[in-house]
Amino acid sequence: MNLTLKVWRQADADSDGKMVDYKVEDVSEGSSFLEMLDILNEQLVETGEEPIAFDHDCREGICGMCSLVINGLPHGPERLTTACQLHMRHFKDGDTITIEPWRAKPFPVVKDLVVDRSTFDDIQQAGGYIGVNTGAVVDANAIPIPKEIADWAMDGAACIGCGACVAACKNASAMLFTAAKVSQLNSLPQGEAEKDRRTLAMVETMDAAGFGNCTNYGECEAVCPKGISLDMISQLNRDYAAAAMRRLVGRAS
Amino acid sequence: MQLNSKIPSGPIENKWDNHKFSIKLVNPANKRKYNILVVGSGLAGASAAASLGELGYNVKCFCYQDSPRRAHSIAAQGGINAAKNYKNDGDSIYRLFYDTVKGGDFRAREANVYRLAQVSNNIIDQCVAQGVPFAREYGGLLDNRSFGGAQVSRTFYARGQTGQQLLLGAYSALNRQLAAGTVQMYNRHEMLDLVVEDGHAVGIITRNMVNGQIDRWAADAVLLATGGYSNVYFLSTNAAGCNVTAAYRAHKRGAGFANPCYTQIHPTCIPVHGTQQSKLTLMSESLRNDGRVWVPKSKEIAQKLRNDELHPSQVAEEDRDYYLERKYPSFGNLAPRDISSRSAKEACDDDRGIAHNEGGNGVYLDFADSIKRLGQDKIAERYGNLFDMYERITGQDAYTTPMQIFPALHYTMGGLWVDYNLMTSIPGCFALGEANFSDHGANRLGASALMQGLADGYFVIPYTIGDYLAGDVGLASAGRSHTDTPEFDEVENQLREKNAKLLSINGKRSGRSFHQQLGKIMWEYAGMERNETGLNKALKLIPELREEFYNNLKVPGSDGELNQELERAGRVADFLEFGELLCRDALDRKESCGGHFRSESQTEDGEAVRDDENFCNASVWEYTGDDSAPVKHTEQLEFENVKLAIRSYK
Amino acid sequence: MNPIVALISSSLGKKYLMAISGLLLSLFVLGHLVGNLQIFADPYFINSYAYKLHNLPYGLLWVIRFGLLAVVAVHVWTSIVLTLENRKARPQSYDKDATAEASLSSRTMRVSGIIVLLFLIFHLAHYTVKNVPGHEYGKAIQIKDVTYEAKVPLKLPESKGGAVLKTPTGEDKYGYDVHTMMIAGFSHLWITGIYLVAVFLLCNHLSHGVSSMFQSLGMRNSGSRKSLDLFARIYGIGLFLGYSSIPVAVLLGIIKVQGIPA
Secondary structure, eight states: OEEEEEEESSSSSSSOOOOEEEEOOOOOOBHHHHHHHHHHHHHHTTOOOOOOOOOOSSSSSSSOOOOEEEEETTSSOOOOOGGGGGGGGGGGTTTOOOOOOOOOHHHHHHHHEEEEEEHHHHHTTTTSSOOOOOOOOOOOGGGHHHHHHHHHHHHHHHHOOOOHHHHHSTOOBHHHHHHHHHHHHHHHHHGGHHHHHHHHHHHHHHHHHHHHHOOOOOHHHHHHHHOOOHHHHHHHHHHHHHHHHHHHHTTOO | OOOOOOOOOOOOOOOOOOOHHHOOOGGGGGGOOEEEEEEOSSSSHHHHHHHHHHHOEEEEESSSSSSGSSSGGGGSSSSEEEOOOOTTTTOOOHHHHHHHHHHHTOSSSSHHHHHHHHHHHHHHHHHHHHHOOOBTTTTTSSBBOOTTTTTOOOOOOOOOHHHHHHHHHHHHHHHHHHHHHHHHEEEEEEEEEEEEETTEEEEEEEEEETTTEEHHHHHEEEEOOOOGGGGGGBBBOOOTTTSSSSHHHHHHHTEEEOOOOOOOEEEEEOOOOOOOOOOOOOOOGGGGGOEEEEEEEEEHHHHHTTTTSOOGGOOOGGGGOOOOHHHHHHHHOOOHHHHHHHHHHHHTTTTOSSSSSSOOEEEEEEEEHHHHHHHHHHHHHHHHHHEEEEEHHOOOTTSSSSSEEEEEEEEEEOEEETTSBBBBBSSEEEOOOGGGGOSSSTTOOTHHHHHHHHHHIIIIIHHHHHIIIIIIIIIGGSSOOOOOSOOOHHHHHHHHHHHHHHHHOOOOOOOHHHHHHHHHHHHHHHSBBBBBHHHHHHHHHHHHHHHHHHHBBBOOOSSSSHHHHHHHHHHHHHHHHHHHHHHHHHHHSSSOOOOOOOTTBOOOTTTTTHHHHHHHHHHHHEOOOOOOEEEEEEEEESSSSOOOOOOOOO | OOHHHHEEEEEHHHHHHHHHHHHHHHHHHHHHHHHGGGGGGGGHHHHHHHHHHHTTTTGGGHHHHHHHHHHHHHHHHHHHHHHHHHHHHHHOOSSSSSSSSOOOOHHHHHHHHHHHHHHHHHHHHHHOOOOOOOSSSSSSSEEEEEEEESEOOOOOOOTOOOOOOOOSSSSSSSEEEEHHHHHHHHTTTHHHHHHHHHHHHHHHHHHHHHHHHHHHTOOOOOOHHHHHHHHHHHHHHHHHHHHHHHHHHHHSSSSSSOBBOO
C-alpha cells in the first residue's frame, strides 16, 4: 500500500518543529507501524536525508518505549495495542496518517518523535518502592496475600510506563500512571508500612513535574495499551485523601 | 590469557559458603570510598546496582534506553525457577542443579550452577518482599507451574509477564537507591568502550545519545550486565536496541569470550512475514501443551497451502505429518526447544513449510483437536491472551485457522568468560546475567534466565566484588575518579575516529541493510544447523560484507546530536566482527551439543552427538588484533557430581 | 509546607474541592427545582414557601445565601486554577486531535460551566437582587396590559382546606406573589429562551459531573461506573425536564395567572 505521512520534525529540544509530508510506498499489510517507519527511514537514508527519530525497543508491546500519537490517538486506533504491535492492515491504501510525539510540558521533545519521559522516573523514585534491603526478608510464603489482592496489584503493575495516558489526556495528567504504581504497592501488605509517605510523595512529585490535573475524562483508560483501569485512580483518590487527613493530625505513616 | 576459574574446594554443597567466608570483605564504613560502574539496567544490572548501593558503594549505572525500566529482561514471559519445593513434589536444590546441568548438555560449570540453585530461593523471597505480584492460589500462597526440562513444578510466574514484574521489582529497588543518592543513573548513555590500565579495568567511555557528548567515567570496578547477542542474526526475539558492543569491546580490550556459538533458538515464534520485518515475536512455549505441530506430507499440498488454494482444515488427516509425535513419541509436541526447532527446519528444508514467506518457513501449531476435546472456552481460558496477541500481529484467528510458527533466535548462552566471582579475564571487569558465559552450558532451560540474572545481581556480585576491591584495589587507591590518563585519551581518540569514519564514508546503504544482510548470512550458515562448508562460507562472506560496510555505508547527520543511524552503525560494526568470532567458534567445536548442532556430528536418525573426549570444555577466545585470528583457550569442565550422559527424548 | 495548604494546592486536593462543591451545588439545584415545581399547585404553596425562606430565623437566609455563594466561588475558582494549570501542561497542542472515549458532556464542562455561571448572575439579578429593568419584584407585576399587586395574602381557598399564614397578632400574612411573578418572567420569550439553554447546559454539565464526583472522591469503580453514569444522565435529564416544564407550562397556558389585579 502507498501512504502519505504527516510527521512532526524537530531538530532538537530548543528548535521549533513543524509537520512535514512524506510519501511511503510498497508497504506490506503485515508490517508493523514501526516497520513502516523503518522503510521510510531507509528511503530517507539512501537519499541522504535525515531519518525520522523515534523511540522503540522491544517491539513486542512490553518495554513501553514507543511513543507515537497516530491520527490523534496515542499508539493509534487499535485498543490495547502499542504502536509497535499496530499493524498496517488497519490502514487503507492511499491513507494520510498524522504522526506526532507525546505532547505534554513534562515530556519535552528531544528530537522529532522522541520525548523525554524522565519525570516518570522521578515519580517512581519519590516512593514507588518498598523499603527492603537485599537479603533482609522473610520466606516468600510467610505473608499470605488473598488472590484477589494479588490480582489487583498485578493489574496495576502491568503498566509499561509508556506515557500514552498523559499523551491522551486533554489535561496531560499523569494520574493513571501514578495511580497504577501507588495502587499496586498500597494494596499489598508489604507496602502498608510506607503507604501514606508513598502516596503523598508520589502525588506531590507528579504535581511538581507540571502534569495537568485529572478531570475524569477517561481518555487514559481508553488508550492504555495494557488496559489499566480508572479504578486505580479511584484508589489513589481514596488513599491520598486518607493520607492527607492523617498528615493533618500528624499520624501519617 | 590466564583462566583461573577460582572454583572453591570442598563438597559442592559447601563451596559457596566456604567461598563467602574465605574471600576478603570491605568494611562497611569503607564501602562508600569505592566507585563502581554498572552498565545495563536489566535484571542483572538493576539488581546489582541496587544491592551495591544498599551496601554503601558509590554506584553509577548506565543504560541506552530512556529509563532503566525498559531493559529487555522486561519481555520474558514464562517464569522464574526456584527450588522452593512448595508443591511437595520432591524438588530440591540438588534437583534444580542437576536439571540445569543436564539441560545445558553438560557444558556448564558445576560449581556456578549449584550456587545458582542455592540462591534461587532467596530470589523469590526478595521479589515477594519488593511487592512483585506473583500468581497466588486462593489460600494466599504462591502458585507454581511446570516448565520444560523438569519433572517438578518449580516455576513462579506473574501472568505472562514475569520478566516485566521482576524487572520492575529490581527497578524499584534501584529507585530507592537513586532517591537515597547511593546510585546515579545515566539514561540514554551507551557504553562504547572499556578502559584498561595496567591490566585492570578502570573505567568506561560512553556516548550521550541525546547530544552526542563523549564522557569518561573512572571507577574501581566495572560491571557489564549488557545482555546477549542474538541480534547478530538481525531477526530475533531481542529488542531492537540489544547489541554486543559492550561485551565485544571488553573482549577486544582483553576479556576472553566464551562459547560464542552457543545460541538458543526458540521453536514457537511467529514466522517471518515478508522482507520488511524487524523483529520476531515469541509465543509462549506453553502453547505446545495443547497444540499439535504438523506440516503436510506432500510438497504439492504445502504449495497449495502457501498459495491459499487450500485451507489447512481441508487437509485430510492422512495427508498430515505430525512430525514431532512421529519422531519423538514419548515427548511428542513437548520435545525440548533445540529438537523441536531443528525438526521444523528439516520439514521446511524439505519444501513442506506452509508460511507465506520466502522458503515457506513455518509449520502449523493446530488447536483443532484440543478445541474439539476441551471446547473453545477452555482453550481461550488457557491461552486467550496469546491468541489475541497472535491475531494482533498476523490478523488471523487461531481458533479457526491453525497458528503458524517457526523457530527464532532467542537467547545466547555464550558470553564473556568469568570466574566463580563473575570476574572476566580483565581484573576489575565483571560480567553478569546473559552477558557472561553463564550457568547454562550449551542450552538454557525455560525460566532459568531470570533466575540467573537476579542471582548474579542480588546474591553473588555483592559478595564477590569485595574480594577484588579489598584485595586488588585496596583502600589506599580506592575511589578512582581521574580520567586524565593516556589510556583514557587513547580510547577516546579511537572512538572519535571511529565515529568520524562512520560518518564520512558517505556511501549508499543504510546500517540497517547491512545488519539485515549479516543476519541472513548468520541464519543461513550459523543458524539451527551448522556444518564446516557453511561456516567456512560465512567466514568468507562476513569479512566481505564488512569491507563493503566500510566503503558503502551512509550515516546522515552528525555526531553531536541524537543520531539513531550513527548508534546503529556503531553496533552493526561490532556485530560484523563478532559474527565472525561466532562462526569461528562454531567451526572449531566439531561436536553437537545443546543449541549448537553440527550436522557432521549426529546419529543416523538425526540426534545430536556430543564429543566429551575433546570438547568437555569451554572455548575461550582471546582477541589478538584486527588482522590476526583470535586464539582459543579452554577451560576444562570437571563433572564431579553429575555423570555425563546422553540426552534422549525418544 | 503546611499540610492544609499542601492538600489544597495538590492536584487531588483541587479535585476534592471540585467534587464536594459540585455535590453541594447539584443537591441545591435539585432542592431548588422541588421548590419551583410548587408553581403547579395553588399559588399559596409557592408564595408561602418563598415567604418562609425569606423569613428564616437567626438570619439563616443570609447564611445559606453566603454559603451557596462561597460554594459557587470555590467551584469556579477551582475550575479556573485547574484550567490554567491544564493549559500549561500542554503548551503545544496536537495537529490532529482525536477522542477515544471522553463523552461530549465531559469535554464541554468548561463551556457549559461558564454559560451556566453567566446565567446564574442574570438569574440572581432577575429574582434576588431585582435589578433587571421591567422585571423587578416587590413592585407591581406587569403582564401584557394588566398590572397585578406585588403582595398577596398567603392563604389557600376554603375549597382546598383554607390553610393560612397568620401574623402573631392573628392577621393574615401578606407575601410577594411569586407565582404571578414567575409567569410574568416567562411571558417574555427571550427570557424563556435563555433559561432553557442555560438549564440544558446545566444538565449536560451534571450528566458528567454527578458521576465524576464519585470518581474524584474514590467512591466509583468499574462495577459501579455504568450505574453511576446512568444515574448522572437520569439526574441531568430529570432536572432538565423539571426545570423546562415550568416555562413550557406557562407558554402553553397550563399555569394561569391568579394574581390580584391592582
